[in-house]
Amino acid sequence: MKNILKKLSPLALAVLMLTSCEKDYLETAPTQSVASDEVFKTVDGAFVALNGTFRSMWTSMGGSHGHFGQKSHDLTMDLMGTDIVLHTRGYNWFTGEYNLSAYASATDGSRSGLAWEYYYRTISNANRIIANVDKATGNPADKEYIKGNALALRAYSYFYLANLWQHTYKGHETAPAVPLYTEPTTEGKPRATVQEVYDQIVADLTQAETLLAGKTRKHISHLNAAAVKGIRARVALQMEDYATAAAKANEARQGLAPMSATAYTAGFGKANSEWMWGLEIPNDQSTIYASFFSHFDAKVVSYASLGLQKKITKELYDQIPAGDVRKSVFITPGTGTAKLPDYNQTKFTLPVAGSWAADYILMRASEMYLIEAEALARLGNEGEAQTVLNALVQARNPAYSATQTGSDLINEILLQRRIELWGEGFSLLDLKRTKTNIKRPDGDGNHQAALAVVFERAIDDPTLLWRIPQSEIDANDALAPADQNP
Amino acid sequence: MNLALLLLLVNQAWAQSRTITGKVTDAASGQPLPGVAVIVKGTTAGTATGVDGSYSLNVPEKGNTLVFRYIGYETKEQAIGSASTVNVALGVNSEQLSEVVVQVPYGSVAKTAFTGSEATISSSAIQKQQVTSVTRVLEGLVPGLQTTNGGGAPGSSASVRIRGIGSINASSDPLYVVDGVPFDGTYSSISTDDIEAVTVLKDAAASALYGARAANGVIMITTKKGGKGKPRVAVNFRKGVSERGIPEYDRVNSQEYYELMWEAMRNSYAASTNPATKLPYTPAEAAAAASKNIAGPNGLVYNPFNVAGDQVIDPATGKLNPSARLLYEDNWSDVLFQDATRNDLNVSISGGAENSDYYISAGYINEDGIAKFSDYDRFNSRVKLNTAVSKAVKAGMNISATLSNSNGNFADGTATANPFYFSRYMGPIYPVWQRDGEGAFVIDPATGERALDWGVPGQMGSRPYAGNSNLLGSLGLDERSTRRSEATANAYLEAKFLKNFTFKTTLGGNYYNGLGTTFQNSLFGDAANVAGRSTKSDTRQISYTFNQVLSWNKQFGSHSISALAGHENYSLESRFMSATRTGFPFPGTSELAPAATAGASTSYTDEHKLEGFFSQVSYSFADKYLLSGSFRRDGSSRFFTDSRWGNFYSIGAGWRISEENFFNAEWVDELKLKGSYGEQGNEDVENYYAWQGLYGLGWNNVNAPGSIVSSLPNTNLQWEKNASFNVGADFSLFNKVQGTIEYFERTSDNLLFEVPLPTSTGIKSIWDNVGTMKNYGWEAQLGYNAISTSDFDWRVDLNLTSYKNKITKLPQEEIVNGTKKLMVGHSVYDFWLREYAGVDPANGDALYYKDVLDADGEPTGERTTTNVYNEGTYYYHGSAIPKLVGGVTNAFRYKGLDLSVLLTFQSGGKFYDANYANLMHRGSYGTHWSKDILNRWQSEENPGDGKTPRLQNGISGQDGASTRWLFDASYLTVKNINIGYTLPKSLTGKLGGATLRVFGAVDNAVILTKNEGMDPQRSFNGTSDYTYPIYRTATVGLNANF
Secondary structure (H helix, E strand, C coil): CHHHHHHHHHHHHHHHHHHCCCCCCCCCCCCCEEEHHHHCCEHHHHHHHHHHHHHCCCCCECCECCCECHHHHHHHHHHCCCCEEECCCCCCCCHHHHCCCHHHCCCCCCHHHHHHHHHHHHHHHHHHHHHHHHHCECCHHHHHHHHHHHHHHHHHHHHHHHHHHCCCCCCCCCCEEEECCCCCCCCCCCEEEHHHHHHHHHHHHHHHHHHHCCCCCCCCCCCCHHHHHHHHHHHHHHCCCHHHHHHHHHHHCCCCCCCCHHHHCCCCCCCCCCEEEEECCCHHHCCCCCCHHHHHCCCCCCCCCCCCCEEECHHHHCCCCCCCHHHHHECCCCCCCCCCCCCEECCCCCCCCCCCCCCEEEEEHHHHHHHHHHHHHHCCCHHHHHHHHHHHHHHHCCCCCCCCCHHHHHHHHHHHHHHHCCCCCCHHHHHHHCCCCEECCECCCCECHHHHCCCEECCCCHHHCCCCCHHHHHHCCCCCHHHCCC | CCHHHHHHHHHHCCCCCEEEEEEEEECCCCCECCCCEEEECCCCCEEECCCCCEEEEEECCCCCEEEEECCCECCEEEECCCCCECCEEECECCCCCCCCEEEECCEEEEHHHCCCCEEEEEHHHHHCCCCCCHHHHCCCCCCCEEECCCCCCCCCCCCEEECCCCCCCCCCCCEEEECCEECCCCHHHCCHHHEEEEEEECCHHHHHHHHHHCCCCEEEEEECCCCCEEEEEEEEEEEEEEEECCCCCCECCHHHHHHHHHHHHHHHHHCCEECCCCEECCHHHHHHHHHHHCCCCCCCCCCCECCCHHHCECCCCCCECCCCCECCCCCHHHHHECCEEEEEEEEEEEEECCCEEEEEEEEEEEEECCECCCEEEEEEEEEEEEEECCCCEEEEEEEEEEEEEEECCCCCCCCCCCHHHHHHHECCCCCCECECCCCCECECCCCCCECECCCCCCCCCCCCCCCCCCHHHHHHHCEEEEEEEEEEEEEEEEEEECCCEEEEEEEEEEEEEEEEEEEECCCCHHHHHHCCEEEEEEEEEEEEEEEEEEEEEEEECCEEEEEEEEEEEEEEEEEEEEEEEECCCCCCCCCCCCCCEEEEEEEEEEEEEEEEEEEEEEEEECCCEEEEEEEEEEEECCCCHHHCEEEEEEEEEEEEHHHCCCCCCCCEEEEEEEEEEEEEEECCCCCCCCCCCEEEECCCECCECCEEEEECCCCCCCCEEEEEEEEEEEEEECCCEEEEEEEEEEEEECCEEEEECCHHHCCCEEEEECCEEEEEEEEEEEEEEEEECCCEEEEEEEEEEEEEEEEEECCCCEEEECCEEEECCCCCCEEEEECEEEECCCCCCEEEEEEEECCCCCEEEEEEEECCHHHCCEEEEEECCCCEEEEEEEEEEECCEEEEEEEEEEECCEEECHHHHCCCCCCCCCECCEHHHHHCCCCCCCCCCCCCCCCCCCCCCCCCCEHHHEEECCEEEEEEEEEEEECCHHHHHHHCCCEEEEEEEEEEEEEEECCCCCCHHHCCCCECCCCCCCEEEEEEEEEEEC
């Protein structure tokens, strides 16, 4: 026995030598991702997190060709309004959004579901940046830049959440808006009131404006102080805080003239001098068919050209005077073809043949002129309002001159707003804040029953509110089925 | 590593056991018998004979009798004495338990000594079916096992579940092990002609030694090996032709389609306001408007009739204009699908000398798809070599290499480029080829041939279904292919030393390389405006398993003990790279070099590692009382350092009552009771870095690198545990009946769960160990030798399985997932749907059941109906899990003629047929309709079948997922018919002792389901998709052995 043990011992040793792996054998790390704690060690890392968040504003989501970030929700908000006509059913994208039936669905893949996920993803990434950037090593000015951008993005996201999941601010201040988070968490929260959400938006924008003051932005997709003021003006207009709206819009547009008539017809796919904020999308980062231009540009093979052409209503088209350059970005009635029918838009077209590279507009100076003019008019400062309005519209139509006063002036500004910003995502929120019911013109050249289905709906009709995704209600202990929008 | 040192040690330690070789033949014919179990009596040591009937076996010191067992033959015991060669001839008898040696982790044991649950399929059963992937032969042959049919894509594989659904978010797939090494390649890369046996290990006692990855059972594939003696050549040739196994849904014709669409349009007008009158459309106005617009741009666009578009339908009757004649009707299925050929040739040479044996094989398969432009071809080869260096030392290698190529990896889902989706739902009025106003073909001036119709404004109009596409045109110009090169290389070294010790080390590697191409052509379709788009992707995966096992066997009188201990590590490295470019100057190539514009490109590497230590002890007393136990400890790279190690174990016991002296029931040949319990692990989630908190890279903003948060950390994340209990009996009765009956209970605990988080927190889920789920049920396998004479045999094999799945703990009260809802007390595949209440006879609305609520909002128990879909109440409606699955094989032999028929079936279970639902729409212009739409509600006088609501284009709020589309999933399949004739010796004698068998076979001969077109065996969870349907293959072939 002893002998056996003696013979066995070197063997046992050999087996042991063979059989222990290196201590770190089981440590693996991905190459497509990086550990969270690595990201915020330096400001360079924090910049990576910031740029990723901007990128997430245009990537497609949920495998759906109708979801491509902010511009898909902008398009939805326009389709809910009165001024865009879908030509035919085509590949069926956005038809439910257009006939107002899409918002009844609370599934994760629905319009409501993916919009909810989109905005809260932005907020979560912004919250992580805000919570961690101060601890990063690096230049304090860079930290301010990063934090200012994150705060503004958070405010921007809450602005749309509050407006899509609840009626407009004025008159609904105490109504439930959406859960409000200002730091990273996994604990769900209840719906904060509209007022609470707006308080946060205003606070974030105020802080962002301070942090970004005097800083040069690194890229058109980032926010500078002017763009933050632009968001502030947009928010103030929605809150019917006209003094702030006028002041911030004016500050925001300083040094920015309306683009030229030539630039207006260049397709809105390439940032120009008037752009205050936009997403630059190179060909290799484009989302091809699942993109804004796929749904708008019918000149190329796209969803738009395959039946889903986006047309202006005859009703609005007829209100654009001859000689106004903005009339030229729609197909003149009688000259349409099967691919580019009468009234079809050519405002948004891909800038380069054979490429999906095209930038997304998020804010431009014309909107500031329109906000300022409207706010001044509503404050009773009609002369200045006319001046600001003329400064813009005369760049489109040299013969133009606004002379109206009172509510006529306000209505004229709102009309110019519909014309100037057609297709840029403002319809729904304008109808909401002005308490104007949806009333879609019918007849030839206008909305057709087969697709539009709905011609009239009160703007405070609860069916216009988007649904909280059912999965959110299921997973969030602070929300009950009764918290769902009616 | 230190192999040299080990060899020296081994040579010092002189082996006490001895090696016995020999050959087993058929006593009547003298033909060698492959697959005969050779067991050292009183021990668990055993082996099986090779294709030439020879074997080589290490016999422990005390062993002095060999037992030879083979199905259909008498068992024979042969004393060894001092002989080193023991040849035996077995006489035919049909009184044996089937398959007597069981392949188990790190070795093999006699079935009678085995305390676990397993089932073995022999090569003869495998070769009856003409399949490319071995996963497709398992259905109906193994109790406890449930499979999908794997669809019809050439070269594709079936999915397998052993004893229920093991996990919710982690994998429920079994572990595949080829010749003792976990397999990472594609299943169809293994030639079925190289397979000697497939052993399915089902309970903890059987598979716990593979603890880390065996929670869902193990499928062990053993390849053939050579035997002693002169070279033997086996040739297998098969030629077959395939067609659709599941018919297309029966759909309406062009005339019906136009009338129905008119009705849908008329009803749409009737439900809206007439802008001219500002009043609702009157019935006459609605009919007139529909007749005017049905062929227009907001209607069907195309008009295949010889009258003007507004004249096709008579508004007064809603019927086709009597003078309207159909000008054309093309059939998309006919042009996109084909009868497909299949050729399969495999040749092997095997043999051995005194100290070595070898098996080499090569084969070629060419399999066309039943959809045009899809095919699979494969060249495979294998070399298996074993050699004895000395009496104590053996070494061997097993190398296989496969080259395969798949074409037609079609897009799936609702992508236009998916030919199954495209052809099923394309309205019948839309032609393949462009027509002029008279219905004549339009000639393409460029080619001089008929122009295809792409459904674009420049041709016949903007086709409302799948515009800008024509798959007959584009699929031939596109390329969607994968070129694979795969290899496995297993090498082992085995040494015996001291008394009864064996040390074996095995290094097994898998190599996979797949080059994928997705090319959309530059001329037509999706990528025409960017002049073609090509994506090339390269996946290169290398994995290896390295183990060292020390085993020990000892006899003390009637006691027999065996023990083993070992270590194993596994490593996988997967590299992926892809690049896309657009802008091709010329057609004809998918390579990136000529393309002008860069698209997205990426590359990344993933790693996965496991390490384990294991041991096992088996004890038997007088072959009567059997005990076994095992323990294994595994670590996984998927978990954090402090939580990554899991402990797994099993215990098993068996009692062979029939060996007891007091047991004297003459009619019982063998009776063994067995039971086992153990715990195994599962770490197989799709994410290799499940515990880590990560930021996903590649979210670049133009030229600035970008990243967003992608997962949250969980350092406590650990193994999912699967506790498995098994009790059963193996028996053999009346010299006629053999069988096994078992009850099992599997409890998956600490489920690896993607626990839902509120989406508003920004991340939708976090991996955690929450939840418990049980699978429990019984299974039976029975074999009956009904007739057994020298000229005529008839054998019946039956297996049945029934199990239930029940969730017993969840992270939140309920989780809704598509058509299912997870909830404690329900199964993982319980349908949660609104309940369809049929049609309102007054107006043709679809109705749904709705709970009546009391003042507190609680259901009163009463129900009413609603025509608002969203108001319908959700209820549970049964499970996709069947009540019973099984298979029956009938095998006959009359002299040289043999026939076998395999039936498989499922009884119970539900199937949600969304394919059918989409053919029953309310009137989407352009989309096809099932014939069942003819039974729609039309009026109070003509209410249809009461299930099909009225047509109305654009109707909203009425339709959605409901029990209307939920059907009984029961099916019966004649899975395989194989009829063969073995040429008599008098004919083949001249060929030098060759045996020749010619055969004909039909796979998936008949598939009977509750509804035509439905394919309930598509998935385990009872939902349909738009994928490749299963095919039926008729084959003729030849098996020759020289």
